[in-house]
Amino acid sequence: MDDNLLRAYLQHHWVGSTAGVSLFRRVARTHGIAVVAAEVGRLADQVAQERETMRRVMHDLGARPTTIGTVAAKVGAELGRFKPNGRIITRSPLTDLLEIEALRIAVYGKRSGWEVLRSVADDDPRLEPALFDSLVAQSKRQLDTLAELHLTTARRRIVR
Numbered sequence: 001m002d003d004n005l006l007r008a009y010l011q012h013h014w015v016g017s018t019a020g021v022s023l024f025r026r027v028a029r030t031h032g033i034a035v036v037a038a039e040v041g042r043l044a045d046q047v048a049q050e051r052e053t054m055r056r057v058m059h060d061l062g063a064r065p066t067t068i069g070t071v072a073a074k075v076g077a078e079l080g081r082f083k084p085n086g087r088i089i090t091r092s093p094l095t096d097l098l099e100i101e102a103l104r105i106a107v108y109g110k111r112s113g114w115e116v117l118r119s120v121a122d123d124d125p126r127l128e129p130a131l132f133d134s135l136v137a138q139s140k141r142q143l144d145t146l147a148e149l150h151l152t153t154a155r156r157r158i159v160r
Contacts, residue, residue: 006120007063013113014058014065017051020106024048027099032091033156036149040103043142050110050135057117060126093157100150107146111139 024044031037058064118132 003062007058007061009113009116010054010058010061010063011066013110014051014054016106016109016113017047017054018065020103020110021048021051023099023102023106027103030091031099031153032093032096033153036096036100036153039145039149040100043103043145046138046142047107047110050138053131053135057127097150097153097157100146100153104143104146104150107139107142111136111143114139 021044024040024047028037028041028044031040055065114132114135117127118129118136121127121129121132
């Protein structure tokens with residue numbers, strides 16, 4: 001096991017999780033469809049809890065979140081608000097749809113990280129395979145939920 005590479009991998013996923021939590025929270029706050037916003041808020045709580053799990057895993061493996069990466073992720077998440085949508089002050093109706101798509105991409109990335117850690121756990125006694133099995137399964141459920149929210153948003157925003 002190359003601990004330096006594993007720690008670097010965790011730091012990269014930490015940065016992604018920081019941006020992901022910020023995006024989930026913002027979408028939960030700003031989504032124009034109340035039922036979708038509420039469900040994204042529930043998912044945001046799960047994703048934030050998973051980020052804390054990542055922090056514990058990093059600690060157990062001797063890795064620390066990078067301050068620069070954490071700040072860059074938060075700034076990047078905020079910059080993601082500025083999309084070429086033909087509107088300067090108001091939100092485009094497409095923003096709701098595009099943000100759900102971004103959440104789906106974030107969860108795919110997160111799930112990929114959990115899958116790698118699950119695979120590594122077979123060879124590293126510091127990691128609990130059952131924990132990562134659970135996190136992979138939760139990510140799959142989150143993707144299913146986001147797929148439903150995506151179609152709900154598309155129908156409400158595109159089909160008028």
